[in-house]
Amino acid sequence: MMRAGRFRYHVASTVADAAAALADGGPHARLLAGGTDLIPNMKRRQDTPDLLVSLRHVGELRGISVNGETAIHAGTSLDDIVKSAAIRAVHPALHRAASQIASPLIRNTATLGGNLCVDTRCNYYNQTFEWRKSIGFCLRGPVPDGICWVAPSGRRCWATASSDSAPALIALGARLTLLSREGERDIPLEELYADDGACPLTKRADEIVTSIRIPSRVVRSTYWKLRRRGSIDFPALGVAAAIRPGPHGVIEDARIVLGAVASHPLLVPESQLLIGRTLTDNVIEEFAEGAARHARPLDNTDFAMTWRKSVARSFLSGALRELRGDDPSTFPLLARETALRNGWRFE
């Protein structure tokens, strides 16, 4: 039996209580939401907190309201998000991302806040303690002189950002509220992420994600996920796309985000270049080629990295074609299957 190390356990009754417990607990205190990322990581000794602050009984952290702006409390389960007819209608990218996270059993406990803060992943890191010890561990410790097995000459960790909901929510322009004993602040979601596999979040350890807000602008959105099996597996690539078409199909706003190809969800800078244009075949292909250059998958997750890069281009193009209204049954094989899988399940 793999068992987490020793820790103290505090059941928070309110968000304020959780914030106080985190602040008093110091750097080795962690929030426990669904536990579906934290518990496996603790069993493998990737994380060894000495205090867990449980959010399970914090009712104020649960709930969805779609009333102009959409607000989702961070402790809402992924299953509740998948089952929300309003989210499905208004924010298909989030619906599709959430409905492809892990498995239905996991989504019953997993929360949106936990998904946004999910640890980065790497084939050399997401292993048992004994496995990692046998290769002398890696840059992420626990020994001080470990190397990065993916890029041994460098001094940074290239573990992959693996949240499915983060790219979707960044594409939708979401903002999030962080709360600590010192007060509250509000940031665009993309600013939560640092491009550093070993230290992927910019927020302080004592800050709690309390809510995620998506503006009400009318956009078309989608999320395409690459993984080996149709269930359970983390993304080997995620493409989230949101566009706001104006009169005559002229694009008024566009945000395209790549997941699982870097240590942070990558908001493609060229998204801006789509504004003022219409989605012709040429525009789509030119954009997909340029945007795929930002995808620099490394040999630290499932599938061959060169193939993942080629899929990035095909998914970027497929996602934009889908938003243009093309019939997915005309797409090339993998793109067709991916598009249809989204549809087959829930629509």
Place this chain on the structure above:
Amino acid sequence: MDKVRLALRVNGEPVDLAIAPNRTLLEVLREDLALTGTKHGCELGECGACAVLLDTRPVLSCLVLALECEGADVVTVEGLAQDARLDPLQEAFSDCGATQCGYCTPGFLITAKALLDERPQATRAEIAEALSGNLCRCTGYIQIFEAVEQAARRISDE
């Protein structure tokens, strides 16, 4: 590690224990309560063998700390039969050959039970989706889907 008191209901019976915070619901069910029907597979959320109902929702007991279940209602595969009568799902699994080595079966039964309680008329696609976090190395799944459909028919005929 200091033990903490935990009170919950398991298969309708009140249970009161003192346990260390790092123990999962799976460990407590199997080791402290001798309910070994719930299976210990991957321990990391990847196989579904450890599924139990936690306040009517199917969850993976290997990922849930037992202390998180304070005050909760837990149902394991041992709780499915009513008196001497098997649950329609258990009968259908047996009749349809949906069990071979049987290691995955308790997890499938629990997950399917939650599905049929919520959607008695579940379609094949909904069944496949609901069971997509449960792995079976033996049957090839088709017999499992058929068993769930047969159980659904039996329940609606009753």
